[in-house]
Amino acid sequence: QVQVQESGPGLVKPSETLSLTCNVSGGPISNKYWSWIRQPPGKGLEWIGYIYYSGSTNYNPSLKSRVTISVDTSRNQLSLKLSSVTAADTAVYYCARDRGVAVALRYFDSWGQGTLVTVSS
Amino acid sequence: DIVLTQSPGALSLSPGERATLSCRASQSVSSAYLAWYQQKPGQAPRVLIYGASSRATGIPDRFSGSGSGTDFTLTISRLEPEDFAVYYCQQYGSSPRTFGQGTKVEIK
Numbered sequence: 001q002v003q004v005q006e007s008g009p010g011l012v013k014p015s016e017t018l019s020l021t022c023n024v025s026g027g028p029i030s031n032k033y034w035s036w037i038r039q040p041p042g043k044g045l046e047w048i049g050y051i052y053y054s055g056s057t058n059y060n061p062s063l064k065s066r067v068t069i070s071v072d073t074s075r076n077q078l079s080l081k082l083s084s085v086t087a088a089d090t091a092v093y094y095c096a097r098d099r100g101v102a103v104a105l106r107y108f109d110s111w112g113q114g115t116l117v118t119v120s121s
Numbered sequence: 122d123i124v125l126t127q128s129p130g131a132l133s134l135s136p137g138e139r140a141t142l143s144c145r146a147s148q149s150v151s152s153a154y155l156a157w158y159q160q161k162p163g164q165a166p167r168v169l170i171y172g173a174s175s176r177a178t179g180i181p182d183r184f185s186g187s188g189s190g191t192d193f194t195l196t197i198s199r200l201e202p203e204d205f206a207v208y209y210c211q212q213y214g215s216s217p218r219t220f221g222q223g224t225k226v227e228i229k
Contacts, residue, residue, distance in 0.1 A: 035218075045166065045209055045220040060217040061122075094165055104172060106213045107156040111165035 002027035004112035006095050012119050018082040022095030022112060029053050029076045033098040033106060036069060036080045038091040039114070046091075050098070051078060085119045092116050123148055123212050127221035133229040140197040142224045144210035149190045151214030157186055157195045160223075161206045169208075170195060200226070 008020035022034070036048040049059035051069045059067050068081040082089060092114040099109040124147040134140055144155070153173035158166035168177045170186035173193055183198045197204055205228050210221040 044222045045211075047218040047220070058216055062217075096165075099168075099171070103154060103214065104152070106154070106218075107168055107171040107211070108158070108166070109168055109177065111167075114165055 002097065002110050004095050004097065004110055006093060006112045006115040008093075008115060008117070010116060010118060012085055012089075012117060013121050014086055014119055015084055018080070018085050018089065018093075018117055018119070020080045020093055020095075020115065020117070022078045022080070024076045024078075024097075029071065029073055029078070031101060033101065034071070034078050035096050035098070035108065037094045037096055037108070038089075039094070040088075040091045041116075048080070048082075048093075087119050090117065090119045122217055123150065123215050123219050125210050125212060125219055125221035127208075127210060127224045129224060130222075131225040131227060133227050134200055135229045136200050136202055138200050140195075140200055140204075140226055142195040142197075142208055142226075144188075144193040144195070144221050146191040146193070146212060150193075150212045153189050153193075154212060154214030155186075155188070155193050156211045156213065157184075158209045158211065159204075159206045160209065166209060197226075202228075 003025045005023045012018045030053045033050045035050040051057045066083045071078045094114045095112045096108040097110040099105040126145045128143045155173045157170040160166040174186045207223045
């Protein structure tokens with residue numbers, strides 16, 4: 001059973017860059033798509049983007065200019081960077097895995113517990 | 122982007138009752154690539170249904186999904202105490218992947 005764990009600073013200043021890491025254990029990061037998803041307090045879910053283990057990425061156009069997702073297969077780890085943050089970026093950030101590579105299996109079957117990032121001076 | 126609109130926003134029901142949740146898409150969802158997730162307070166979402174009607178591993182058969190094109194439904198046949206939560210639909214056939222705004226199923 002794969003385990004997913006997000007980590008990173010809980011407080012980021014406005015205009016700075018939010019950086020989070022997702023550690024994967026209990027299974028390889030390979031041959032899967034991995035997404036970052038966020039949820040502002042009391043609100044719904046927003047897909048940020050995904051990365052394939054090979055390094056190819058796809059970002060939500062609403063965030064594309066500010067987002068970078070990268071992967072380190074040797075450490076079974078992926079990361080998220082979101083630049084020029086504002087209070088609107090305050091959210092719980094989740095790392096999640098697609099069930100499979102085929103489009104029919106690209107739903108999220110494993111999630112981390114999420115990490116709250118607050119943007120405030 | 123495909124906009125998913127869930128209704129109702131909240132549903133007040135008693136244990137044992139049937140819950141019917143709706144998810145309507147702004148355009149056709151490719152090959153019914155639609156999933157339903159359950160989220161409880163302080164927890165990550167958990168997948169219940171994928172492909173509009175297939176139950177994920179370990180999901181009880183009181184949960185069922187149906188629909189195609191632009192109209193999808195999640196039905197909980199008899200609510201158990203642990204089913205009171207927020208439910209989200211999500212499409213994964215088109216990029217960007219999008220979620221509905223959620224339906225809260227609360228105890229009456």
